[in-house]
Amino acid sequence: MINAASVGVGIYGKEGSQAARSADYSIYRFKHLGKLILYHGRMSLYRNTSLIKLIFFKNAAFFLHLLWFACICMFTSQRLYDDYMMALYNFIFTSIPPVFISFFDSDLSWKEIKENPQVNRELIRTKRGNLLSYIGWFIYGTYQSMVYFYLMIIFTSNDVMTLNGKTSGMVGASAIVTTYTTLGVIATFATTVKRWNGLIIFGFCVSIGSFFFTYFFLASFNGATRENMSYFSLWRALQMPYFYLYSLLAIILAITPNILKSFLSRYINPQNYELIQVFSKTKDDKLKKETKEQGSGYTVFHDK
Numbered sequence: 471m472i473n474a475a476s477v478g479v480g481i482y483g484k485e486g487s488q489a490a491r492s493a494d495y496s497i498y499r500f501k502h503l504g505k506l507i508l509y510h511g512r513m514s515l516y517r518n519t520s521l522i523k524l525i526f527f528k529n530a531a532f533f534l535h536l537l538w539f540a541c542i543c544m545f546t547s548q549r550l551y552d553d554y555m556m557a558l559y560n561f562i563f564t565s566i567p568p569v570f571i572s573f574f575d576s577d578l579s580w581k582e583i584k585e586n587p588q589v590n591r592e593l594i595r596t597k598r599g600n601l602l603s604y605i606g607w608f609i610y611g612t613y614q615s616m617v618y619f620y621l622m623i624i625f626t627s628n629d630v631m632t633l634n635g636k637t638s639g640m641v642g643a644s645a646i647v648t649t650y651t652t653l654g655v656i657a658t659f660a661t662t663v664k665r666w667n668g669l670i671i672f673g674f675c676v677s678i679g680s681f682f683f684t685y686f687f688l689a690s691f692n693g694a695t696r697e698n699m700s701y702f703s704l705w706r707a708l709q710m711p712y713f714y715l716y717s718l719l720a721i722i723l724a725i726t727p728n729i730l731k732s733f734l735s736r737y738i739n740p741q742n743y744e745l746i747q748v749f750s751k752t753k754d755d756k757l758k759k760e761t762k763e764q765g766s767g768y769t770v771f772h773d774k
Contacts, residue, residue, distance in 0.1 A: 530611025
């Protein structure tokens with residue numbers, strides 16, 4: 471039966487461990503089955519769907535930008551990104567945060583799910599787990615790619631961007647576009663985190679740090695890449711006041727729709743897991759306050 475089932479769960483017992491060895495998952499007590507299904511099953515579905523959505527999004531946001539850029543270049547194969555930066559975008563820069571989110575993020579704790587097991591229904595039946603949610607993230611990535619593209623058009627309309635009157639050229643435009651696109655995508659990842667912890671923060675720091683370390687390294691050596699688009703590009707971009715303005719503007723325009731959507735969803739049409747989060751936080755804050763009052767040596771009586 472275990473081999474024929476979609477998911478086999480075996481229990482170690484006095485009868486032997488044959489069933490446990492043949493199963494997909496093994497537990498030592500029957501009471502562990504509830505946590506395996508209600509919590510770990512939910513987290514597996516939640517984290518896998520989150521990872522897939524973020525992968526769709528980050529590729530649409532970064533690479534559709536090349537399609538819009540090719541349209542104004544008459545499809546002449548003009549490069550916008552440096553070879554190494556484009557290759558490492560998926561390999562390192564934007565792969566670490568989604569993986570850390572899918573491993574260590576959770577919208578609800580086991581205690582909250584155990585007290586409200588019906589919350590697992592909405593993960594499958596509502597928009598959080600259906601096909602439209604995946605399409606929505608792809609459309610969101612398309613929106614960001616168009617934002618980055620039009621900001622690049624505005625930026626390159628006046629090539630004299632440095633304080634000493636020097637022109638930036640395609641090298642400077644590539645550095646600015648690569649920087650605010652990558653940082654905008656990483657900032658969007660941050661808006662999806664439900665509960666921050668040290669490991670997730672570490673993943674974001676490694677992602678951002680590896681991006682600037684790689685770019686500074688490529689910008690310091692002539693001929694480090696085949697097209698040599700990174701040489702001195704970031705150093706020149708850092709001398710442009712518009713670099714900081716456009717980077718900040720790009721990040722704000724990138725994350726605003728998701729933040730606004732989360733705000734409206736949480737305060738106007740909240741889902742069950744959001745209500746449970748608020749209730750649990752209120753309950754914990756009240757318990758901490760009562761504990762603090764008791765530890766101070768006196769008790770404060772509140773009017774009901």
